[in-house]
Amino acid sequence: MKDQTCFLVAFFTATFLVDVLGYENGQVSSVCESMVPNHGAGPQSSVAPYTITANASTFNPGDIIQVTLDGSSTSFQGVLLEARAQSSPIPRGTFRTTSSLVQLLTCNVGGTPYPDSAVSHSSKTEKTQIIVNWIAPDVGNIEFRATFVQTRPMFWTGVTSPIIQRSGPAVVPQITTASSTSSRSQGSSSMSVAGSNVDAFSSDACGSTKFCFINPPQCNPATDGNCFFMSSTLLNNQGLLFEMSGMASGYISIGFSDDQTMGNDDVYICGKDVSGRIRVSRAYSTGRSRPVSRMLGQVNNITVANNNGIIQCSFVTRNNISTAQRAANNMHYLFFAFGPSSDGVISQHERIPFISSEKVNVGAVQSTSGSSGRPILIKTHGALMLIAWMTTGSIGMMIARYLKCIGGESKFLGKAWWFQLHFPLMTLTVALTIIGFVLVFVQVKGWSYSAGAHPVLGCIVMGLALIQPFVAIFRPSPDHKRRWIFKYFHSIMANVIRPLAVTALFLGLLLINVAPDKWPVKVLGGFVGWELLAHIIFILLCIFWRKDCSSEKPMYPLFLAFVVYLCGNLAFLIAILVGIGQT
DSSP states (O other), X not given: OHHHHHHHHHHHHHHHHHHHHHHHTTOOGGGTTTOOOOSSSOOOOSOOSOXXXXXXSEEOTTOEEEEEEEOSSSOBSEEEEEEEOTTOOSOOSEEEOOOTTEEEEEEEETTEEEEEEEEEXXXXXXBSEEEEEEEOOSOSOBEEEEEEEEETTEEEEEEEOOOBEEOOSOXXXXXXXXXXXXXXXXXXXXXXXXXXXXXXXXXXXXXXXXXXXXXXXXXXXXXXXXXXXXXXXXXXXXXXXXXXXXXXXXEEEEEEESSSSSSSXXXXXXXXXXXXXXXXXXXXXXXXXXXXXXXXXXEEEEEEEEETTEEEEEEEEOOOOOXXXXXXOSOBEEEEEEEOEETTEEOOXXXXXXXXXXXXXXXXXXXXXXXXXXXXXXXXXXXXXXXXXXXXXXXXXHHHHHOTTTTTTOEETTXXXXXXXXXXXHHHHHHHHXXXXXXXXXXXXXXXXXXXXXXXXXXXXXXXXXXXHHHHHTOOOXXXXXXXXXXXXXXXXHHHHHHHHHHHHHHHHHHHTOSTTOHHHHHHHHHHHHHHHHHHHHHHHHHHTOOSTTOOSOSHHHHHHHHHHHHHXXXXXXXXXXHHHTO
């Protein structure tokens, strides 16, 4: 009874501390949808002594609105602010702030992350006023909604600003010339005459008067609805004329990158808004999350079309192309991505984008195409790592752990038979890891900031894998009094490296997105189950059949189990290698 009481006290104490500390630092992403803090009390029913005001009553996409949270009469310790449509739980737009009193949050609603879509306090310091900026997306009317916390048990929810009206497409003067009529916009997105038809774009002049990025090669958007097409024409000193065309359910986009990995890219998107109309917008890709909207800037002469699912956009831009949020340059890798959208918000592309094989200058005259497959060095990297940590490493560890009785007392080249199998397998594992490690850096030409935890784990595995052979080289003799230190260190290191390596394999397969249903990831999960089953079987055989090498019982059950394990291991490996080959 005493133990149970201690457990309950510890449990409730820890729970209370988690609640208190979690909300003191403002990390409240878990309640983005409800906006109700878990403080053990309900919200106040009285009128909140706080107000939310905006410096504008209407907005166009891309507008920056200043939002003020005021507590002049009564200070507050905590706050959670979002922009929403009146009847929607989804946060809209993105916030920006320079105040150290608050921080930006990524809200996750319905499994979809919304970066920088909420503002919360960064500490429980008393506050009387907070000012942040909100960047308007392409949505309908919104209101700013907040929860204010005066003290832990005293808070108000549902504090709202007046409705901020979507003012519709920007109405600007028409600039008429002898040959064209155009509109000019500085907002985040704009739309002009939608009466274009799919025959307007053609690849006939590609390589002679304009730059073209065409996929599949040699296709023509004027005659082929399955042609994914982008062209650019330098208009003297008046900017670049871009044309984009492709079959998509929600959007097509063209990205400009310093490398062949998504992230830190300047992107133009041609896609459906909340009303289903096609609009042009500009964004900045930060990796494998939804791109962040940015000002459309110096873009005009916009025309759009959507005929039978073929989305087309044409526009003139005088914006510099900036990647990695640094100064612009002329040479970039091109990404042509397309996919679905929902409620005016683009979703993840359903297949790998078309990527140019080399950096290009879109102001030059040439015609090129891309590949929607992964670069060969990335595939080779993945294949080598899979072979190393699914097969050679796994088999080498199994032999060292369960099959040390191979060959009995006889030796081969002065060493036990199990060691002569274990040593080359683990040496090959380290060699394959080194080669794969180098290849991926050669391909990416540096650190892949958009790849999340995968490269971090990869570097840790590489470092630990290099330590193991050096420790083995300087190991003491079998009868040395300190041999046990090497034995336990070597074993612990192996048991640390292996799960880290398998985790890196999972993250790597998720990164390359080898199939729409991610079946190779599921196969790798099956492999992990197969490994666990094999260990259980070997442990049972060692306990109940042959406990040590002095046993007179034959080895064939262990050999048979090992052969079955080896066949299964190779089957899983081959399946995943086929999946990588199909990317």
